Amino acid sequence: MxxxxxxxxxxxxxxxxxxxxxxxxxxxxxxxxxxxxxxxxxxxxxxxxxxxxxxxxxxxxxxxxxxxxxxxxxxxxxxxxxxxxxxxxxxxxxxxxxxPIVSNMTSFVIKKQKEGYFIVVYGSKQHPEMRALKGSVDQSKIKITKDIHKENYKKVCIVSQTTVDIKSFKNFYTEYLKTNDFSDIIIKNTICIETSKREIEAKKIANWADKVIVLGGKNSSNTKKLVNISKTINEKTLHIEEIEELKNKDLSCEKLGILTGTSTAIWTLKELTEYLKNKYSAEILD
Ligand code: SF4
Structure with a gap:
């Protein structure tokens, strides 16, 4: 392997x-x-x-x-x-x-609200980052959503949760622009570059591998995003948080890809590669 x-x-x-x-x-x-x-x-x-x-x-x-x-x-x-x-x-x-990347986004939103923009954020209301954002700005001038709405506002600024995927964000603002008739619109991609890079790599690895393991928290939004991206390309994608979850699984294949979320510790990854070396005589490629 x-x-x-x-x-x-x-x-x-x-x-x-x-x-x-x-x-x-x-x-x-x-x-x-x-x-x-x-x-x-x-x-x-x-x-x-x-x-x-x-x-x-x-x-x-x-x-x-x-x-x-x-x-x-x-x-x-x-x-x-x-x-x-x-x-x-x-x-x-x-x-x-x-x-600091989250703080910068909050500062940007506050600045745009002061300039008179209504803020539309492409994100999940329940995510802690979105709760924190909403609770740190003028709540009457912000909407956090993944759905398309007809707005009463003409001056609008669209941003994104830092962990969403770029393709969905693009689809979202494209549809928003089709549905609304804004006089002044700003679209700012506030997706974190760290998560965007992992997204690009996820596609490459999912295309290369026979099977993919995504290692990360079961409630981590960026890990779930990697799982979805990988699954779209490679249906043999497995999301695990702990190595124990592999004990009854047969991972035999020629090419196995590994991705991790942004809150997965390097020591957990090491544990996984050691497990694969011991159980499958895996060769870890550079
Ligand atoms: S993914 Fe990491 S670096 Fe990016 S905004 Fe979140 S905490 Fe910051």
């Missing part, structure tokens, strides 16, 4: 930054540290942080009783202004590890 691993694997820039800074902090400071929500959508990484001493709480209305003497970390996806205010009022220290 020959195994080709995508070039862009492991943590993306934003996750790497958040993960490393969190670990540095845990090592040099013994003040109790909390994380509001999960740092990333990957249970292995979250468990690893818990093992290093991080404490997680998910409900802003149920703060830890020792918050006044503790630190709290804001995760890579960001949070709403109201959540930020509550954390600042109740914790000794707030460490903001929102990915």
């Amino acid at each position: 020959k195994v080709k691993v995508a070039e862009k694997v492991g943590f993306c820039y934003g996750v790497n930054r958040a993960y490393n800074k969190t670990n540095e902090m845990l090592k040099k400071d013994n003040k109790k540290t909390y994380l509001f929500g999960e740092l990333v959508h990957n249970k292995i990484v979250v468990q690893n942080l818990k093992n290093s001493g991080i404490n997680i709480f998910k409900d802003i209305n149920k703060l830890p009783t020792d918050s006044k003497t503790s630190k709290v970390i804001i995760r890579a996806h960001g949070i709403t202004l109201e959540e930020r205010r509550i954390l600042e009022d109740n914790f000794d220290e707030v460490i903001d590890l929102t990915c």
